[in-house]
């Protein structure tokens with residue numbers, strides 16, 4: 217994202233007494249998958265790049281834990297796939313769902329023309345730490361943690377922060393960079409939210425990841441070995457209502473009770489074990 221014209225500094229709120237001025241070819245605000253991957257690609261191409269990440273680490277539970285075959289193929293092309301697959305992960309080779317009482321296989325990755333014919337499950341922080349490690353092999357890469365981009369501002373006055381030819385806003389859905397640059401959001405109208413939760417997994421539970429679809433209920437259960445990572449689809453903006461209904465004794469027909477009955481039936485499943 218290049219802001220109107222010229223080189224503009226990006227204000228930087230990390231250490232409040234740190235007034236260094238850093239010149240860099242490209243500054244990326246946000247060390248999520250988008251920012252870190254872009255930084256790796258730029259550093260690999262010999263471009264000096266600085267990533268500002270506002271958090272002290274990448275620890276964000278339940279974020280982007282599925283790494284898809286197309287992403288794994290890019291890693292193969294970058295020559296980092298083998299090393300990546302040495303990190304702890306789980307592999308999901310098929311996607312299926314139980315719709316009512318019917319089991320359907322939705323996808324079988326064995327047919328893909330890629331090196332990895334599976335989805336890799338890995339916590340996003342492990343993935344980001346891995347990408348950071350790879351990027352550090354290149355001298356042009358620099359990552360500043362606890363460094364929050366707070367504003368874009370024009371020339372003039374005293375500059376505290378980062379000066380870059382190109383500023384990239386990869387700071388997520390509430391992007392400060394996007395807002396300050398006056399860029400409009402294109403709302404694609406996602407009609408649902410997802411309620412994420414963790415359930416303990418018994419040794420007798422089905423082995424694979426499960427997807428359950430029933431009237432007005434969708435539950436995905438990702439097998440994370442010692443626990444289930446569950447995604448329960450709810451109406452957009454419906455979380456507060458569900459929370460209130462869950463507290464009422466008469467919540468018999470609430471989405472929460474739907475969830476518990478779906479989980480109960482998922483745990484007693486005897487059909488094919490497949491992933492969502």
Ligand SMILES: Cc1cc2nc3c(=O)[nH]c(=O)nc-3n(C[C@H](O)[C@H](O)[C@H](O)COP(=O)(O)OP(=O)(O)OC[C@H]3O[C@@H](n4cnc5c(N)ncnc54)[C@H](O)[C@@H]3O)c2cc1C
Nearest residue numbers: 246247248249250268269270278280281282364365387388
């Ligand atoms: C609960 C949940 C589960 C998900 N599960 C999956 C999944 O299984 N598979 C999948 O492929 N995708 C999944 N996603 C989606 C995936 O996580 C996102 O698509 C992906 O994280 C988007 O990457 P990003 O780099 O654009 O933004 P983000 O991941 O949001 O990264 C933005 C980064 O910028 C930092 N930041 C924010 N503001 C500033 C600032 N002002 N200055 C500096 N840094 C800043 C943030 O700390 C963050 O690290 C999930 C998302 C959620 C919320």
